[in-house]
Amino acid sequence: MCRAVNKISIPEPVIFSTGRRNGYNMTSLNGVNIYRYHDADWKTKLAIDDGNGVAKDIRFPSECDEYSLEDARLFTHKGSLHISYTCARTIDGMFRSIQAYGPLEFSGSQWEVKSHIVPKIKGNDFSGMQKNYVPFEIGNKLHFIFGISGQRQIVHELIGDKVVTTYESEAPKWNWGEIRGGAIAKYKDHLLRIFHSRIGGGHKNYDFRYYIGAALMEKEPPFRTVAVSSFPVLAGNERYVDCSHWKPNCCLPYGMETDGTSVKISGGINDCESFTMTLSGGDLHL
Numbered sequence: 001m002c003r004a005v006n007k008i009s010i011p012e013p014v015i016f017s018t019g020r021r022n023g024y025n026m027t028s029l030n031g032v033n034i035y036r037y038h039d040a041d042w043k044t045k046l047a048i049d050d051g052n053g054v055a056k057d058i059r060f061p062s063e064c065d066e067y068s069l070e071d072a073r074l075f076t077h078k079g080s081l082h083i084s085y086t087c088a089r090t091i092d093g094m095f096r097s098i099q100a101y102g103p104l105e106f107s108g109s110q111w112e113v114k115s116h117i118v119p120k121i122k123g124n125d126f127s128g129m130q131k132n133y134v135p136f137e138i139g140n141k142l143h144f145i146f147g148i149s150g151q152r153q154i155v156h157e158l159i160g161d162k163v164v165t166t167y168e169s170e171a172p173k174w175n176w177g178e179i180r181g182g183a184i185a186k187y188k189d190h191l192l193r194i195f196h197s198r199i200g201g202g203h204k205n206y207d208f209r210y211y212i213g214a215a216l217m218e219k220e221p222p223f224r225t226v227a228v229s230s231f232p233v234l235a236g237n238e239r240y241v242d243c244s245h246w247k248p249n250c251c252l253p254y255g256m257e258t259d260g261t262s263v264k265i266s267g268g269i270n271d272c273e274s275f276t277m278t279l280s281g282g283d284l285h286l
Contacts (some may be wrong), residue, residue, distance in 0.1 A: 025268030079255025
C-alpha cells in the first residue's frame with residue numbers, strides 16, 4: 001500500500017502484532033523481533049517475539065534489574081547476534097539514561113544478554129540522557145555513531161567498553177530537524193543509514209512531529225555522509241491507539257535489513273505500536 005504526501009507516493013507502514021500489549025519501537029534482524037513494552041509504572045522491558053503472538057522477556061544481568069530497558073537495536077559482531085539498548089532510571093527526580101550493549105544468546109528456552117557492556121564515552125554515566133547510539137560493524141570492528149556535536153558527526157570504534165578510535169566528519173544536513181538514531185546496513189558500495197528527526201518540542205502539548213529519512217555513508221573511516229533523502233520516508237501522524245502512553249506524531253526506526261535492492265525497516269509508532277516497512281531504492285529519495 002502507498003499513500004500520498006505533497007503528491008509524493010510513499011509506502012504505508014505495516015503494523016506488527018506484538019505478543020506483549022502495545023509493544024513498540026521494534027528492531028528486527030534475521031527473523032528476530034525485539035520491542036519494548038510497559039510492565040509496571042514508567043519502566044519498560046524488552047521482549048522477543050516470533051510474530052505469531054508468542055513473546056518472552058529477554059533476561060539481562062542482575063545489575064540491570066533497577067533500570068527501564070528501552071529501544072533496542074539488533075546487530076551482528078564477529079558473526080554473533082548482539083543487542084544495544086538504553087538503560088534509564090530516575091536520579092533526584094530526573095530521568096537519566098546510558099547506552100549499553102552485549103551478545104544476545106538463546107540458552108535452553110530463554111534469550112539472554114550475558115554481558116552488560118557500557119561504553120566508556122563521556123556522558124555515558126547517568127549524568128544526563130544518553131540515547132540513540134547506532135551500532136555497525138566494518139571489518140570485524142565495532143563502531144557506534146555517537147551523534148552530532150556542533151557541525152561534526154562523531155563515530156567511535158570500540159573494543160569492549162573502550163573507545164580505541166574516534167572519527168569525525170561533516171554533519172549531514174536535513175531540512176526536518178537534527179538527524180538522530182536509526183540503524184545501519186551495508187548497501188551496494190556504501191553504508192545505508194535510516195534515521196529519525198524531530199521538528200518542534202514540548203512533550204506536554206505534543207507540539208512536535210517526527211520524521212524518518214535515509215542517508216548514504218562511505219564504508220571507510222571517517223564514514224562521511226555523501227547523500228541524504230530529499231524528502232522524508234515517513235512522517236509522524238495522529239494514529240490513535242487505546243494505550244495509556246500514547247504520544248502522537250512519533251515514528252522512529254530501530255532496525256533495518258536490505259538485500260541491496262529493497263530495504264525493510266522496523267520501528268515504532270506513537271509509543272504504542274511496532275511497524276515494518278519495505279522500501280525500494282526510489283522510496284529512499286537519495
